[in-house]
Amino acid sequence: MIAANxxxxxxxxxxxxxxxxxxxxxxxxxxxxxTTAAExxxxxxxxxxxxxxQMGRASVKVMKDLLDDDEAGTYKVTFPTKLVYRESCPKA
Numbered sequence: 134m135i136a137a138n139x140x141x142x143x144x145x146x147x148x149x150x151x152x153x154x155x156x157x158x159x160x161x162x163x164x165x166x167x168t169t170a171a172e173x174x175x176x177x178x179x180x181x182x183x184x185x186x187q188m189g190r191a192s193v194k195v196m197k198d199l200l201d202d203d204e205a206g207t208y209k210v211t212f213p214t215k216l217v218y219r220e221s222c223p224k225a
Contacts (some may be wrong), residue, residue, distance in 0.1 A: 208221035
């Protein structure tokens with residue numbers, strides 16, 4: 134299962150626990166953001182690390198460019214990510 138963020142994945146962990154479903158024995162769980170909470174969840178969450186500070190800086194730059202230039206074009210900005218394996222999803 135892939136959750137949109139770590140907070141939702143932690144909620145899914147609780148729901149799985151209540152339903153008697155074992156993570157990762159019966160279902161693997163991956164989330165996004167790689168917050169500190171992901172590391173300390175039980176089991177620890179495998180999570181996609183996203184450079185949120187870099188994203189914030191880029192968004193401010195894009196917004197400034199758009200405000201400074203009424204005819205600014207379309208932006209496409211990509212950022213590197215890294216899958217951080219932990220207990221909720223064993224490496225394949």
